[in-house]
Amino acid sequence: MKEKNIIIKTVEGLYNIGNGMFTVLKHAFRSPITSSYPEVTPELYPNTRHRLALTVNPDTAEHLCIACKQCERICPDNCITVIPDPEKKGTIKEFVLDHGLCMFCGLCTEVCPTNCIINTVDFEMSEYSREDLIYDIDRLTLTQDQSRFYFDFKQMPKPKPKPVKPAVVAAAKPVEEVK
Amino acid sequence: MAVSFLNLLDKFRPHKVYRPSPLVGIFQFIIVAAFWFGIIYGVTTIVTLLFVKFIPELLGLYNLDSIAELVRNLAPLMAIMVLIPANATFLVLNERKVLALFTVRSGPNRVGPNGFLQTVADAVKLLFKEDITPKGADLLLFNLAPVIFFGPTVISFIPILSCATDNFGPFALCDLSIGILFVTAISSIPVLGLVLGGYASNNKYSLIGGLRSAAQAISYEIPMVLTVVSIIVLTGSINLREIADNQIGGLFSWNIFAFGNMPLLLNLFPLGRSSLIGLYGLALLGMSLLLFFIYLISACAEVNRIPFDLPEAESELVSGYNTEFTGMKFALFFLAEYTALFIICCLASIVFLGGGHLPTSFEVEKTILENLAVFKLGDISWLLPSTVLMIKAYGLIFVSVWVRATLPRLRYDQLMKFSWKFLIPLSLINIFIAAVLSSVKI
Numbered sequence: 001m002k003e004k005n006i007i008i009k010t011v012e013g014l015y016n017i018g019n020g021m022f023t024v025l026k027h028a029f030r031s032p033i034t035s036s037y038p039e040v041t042p043e044l045y046p047n048t049r050h051r052l053a054l055t056v057n058p059d060t061a062e063h064l065c066i067a068c069k070q071c072e073r074i075c076p077d078n079c080i081t082v083i084p085d086p087e088k089k090g091t092i093k094e095f096v097l098d099h100g101l102c103m104f105c106g107l108c109t110e111v112c113p114t115n116c117i118i119n120t121v122d123f124e125m126s127e128y129s130r131e132d133l134i135y136d137i138d139r140l141t142l143t144q145d146q147s148r149f150y151f152d153f154k155q156m157p158k159p160k161p162k163p164v165k166p167a168v169v170a171a172a173k174p175v176e177e178v179k
Numbered sequence: 180m181a182v183s184f185l186n187l188l189d190k191f192r193p194h195k196v197y198r199p200s201p202l203v204g205i206f207q208f209i210i211v212a213a214f215w216f217g218i219i220y221g222v223t224t225i226v227t228l229l230f231v232k233f234i235p236e237l238l239g240l241y242n243l244d245s246i247a248e249l250v251r252n253l254a255p256l257m258a259i260m261v262l263i264p265a266n267a268t269f270l271v272l273n274e275r276k277v278l279a280l281f282t283v284r285s286g287p288n289r290v291g292p293n294g295f296l297q298t299v300a301d302a303v304k305l306l307f308k309e310d311i312t313p314k315g316a317d318l319l320l321f322n323l324a325p326v327i328f329f330g331p332t333v334i335s336f337i338p339i340l341s342c343a344t345d346n347f348g349p350f351a352l353c354d355l356s357i358g359i360l361f362v363t364a365i366s367s368i369p370v371l372g373l374v375l376g377g378y379a380s381n382n383k384y385s386l387i388g389g390l391r392s393a394a395q396a397i398s399y400e401i402p403m404v405l406t407v408v409s410i411i412v413l414t415g416s417i418n419l420r421e422i423a424d425n426q427i428g429g430l431f432s433w434n435i436f437a438f439g440n441m442p443l444l445l446n447l448f449p450l451g452r453s454s455l456i457g458l459y460g461l462a463l464l465g466m467s468l469l470l471f472f473i474y475l476i477s478a479c480a481e482v483n484r485i486p487f488d489l490p491e492a493e494s495e496l497v498s499g500y501n502t503e504f505t506g507m508k509f510a511l512f513f514l515a516e517y518t519a520l521f522i523i524c525c526l527a528s529i530v531f532l533g534g535g536h537l538p539t540s541f542e543v544e545k546t547i548l549e550n551l552a553v554f555k556l557g558d559i560s561w562l563l564p565s566t567v568l569m570i571k572a573y574g575l576i577f578v579s580v581w582v583r584a585t586l587p588r589l590r591y592d593q594l595m596k597f598s599w600k601f602l603i604p605l606s607l608i609n610i611f612i613a614a615v616l617s618s619v620k621i
Contacts, residue, residue, distance in 0.1 A: 024581065024584050027281055028205070029205075031200060031283075033283050033284070035285075036285060
């Protein structure tokens, strides 16, 4: 009885090992999943969360930030500092973002009312010192072309040009649409 | 979209997806392998020629004929000393590349074209590393262990060399009459080096690794040697070159196919009086296949290949016996390990797969050999058997890497149980059956 058992087990083991080895052999004829990174950049999806950036209006090149400070408030790591322009309400003077603290949760991009702060698909952001990871508004702001690319890539609604007198236009607009 | 802004602040970059054809990796690997074979053959040939021809001629000018004769006889040893490092360098690269193919990666492809020089760079790095001796280590044994591990591996290559060159010139010296016993005897010494290395380096992981390797080597040497005994009984020779020469004459005279008795199977088909002879052939066929697989399994365990790599189990024992070794000593361990793999694969291809003989009829082989013998620059008839043997050995090495890519490591008790309760009884029974089969006269 026991000898029979051993023979059955041996045959089963041989069959299973052969099966597994055949499966492995099939994998040798697949194209490699990994890519040689510096030569071949990976294909990233629109909602991958990498370096943060500020967009401008693709048509008029206005800065989209309205200094509402919602991103600063929601940031779990307190890595965003928004300094509004004291003279002109609704515009921004300085925007400091410490990428050394950032954990790329993307909460700021979700909360932003004007789609100004976005996660780009750029992940090559190594620097020689920690201070270099603190980005000011010049390094954060994208050019017009880049903003246009990201508005298309992420399929965000195109921003409307900033109204000159916000209160009046806001009241007038719905009336126009009704007509 | 043709252009994306991945690295958006300074440069534009094409947004392309590179999907190489599945066969590109295999093709690149074959090219790398071909170039490495060229290097191995070139270097070994140059050194051998130096010792067979050029240095003796130079000494002959000064009437130092006795020394010239001595130098000429040293040629096989020098050939081994050059062949082993060059070969092990490619073996490591081969293993990494084939493993990359199996695990659907690109593999090492940075140093040189397609990673051609990867292991050369590794070797240079190891040579320049600091040689650290751990605190409390047994200095003498610690320094001796790599030598004990490496030395016998070199020596056990000698009979294989005579088989590979078909007794060409001074290589006739390597033709030992007890070839197969010599190889099995010598290749059991390196385990001592592992145990000593584990004991001497004053590290608990190394010690456990060394002890495990001792237990494993003892357990798996027995089925291996018992298998060799069955082979000796069935082939009737212990000279490696004779065993290889008995298999001349095509694929079906190889030992793996019923020890050259494949035609006996033809008696089986019209069932009748002669079907008993056919059954005899069938028994021989099953026997030879069984012996081949037992040999491969126990040889794999003997040189600590991956399903049996308990002495250096990375996930349990850092790196086992070679944890504390650095630089050149670690390189020696590495070199010897891969050379041991090459030796068992060579031995298997000599004993079972026809050695240096082509799987064609002898007439074809003879014409090729005669054409090579009258080559412009001299007699190069050694090229055919050595190349054939090399290709067969590398085929078996491919299988061993394939097994490595498939099977996980055994548990320790499974390892012991498999040897003592399965392989050893089976190979003992095999000896009995082999004796019965070889005593039958037809």
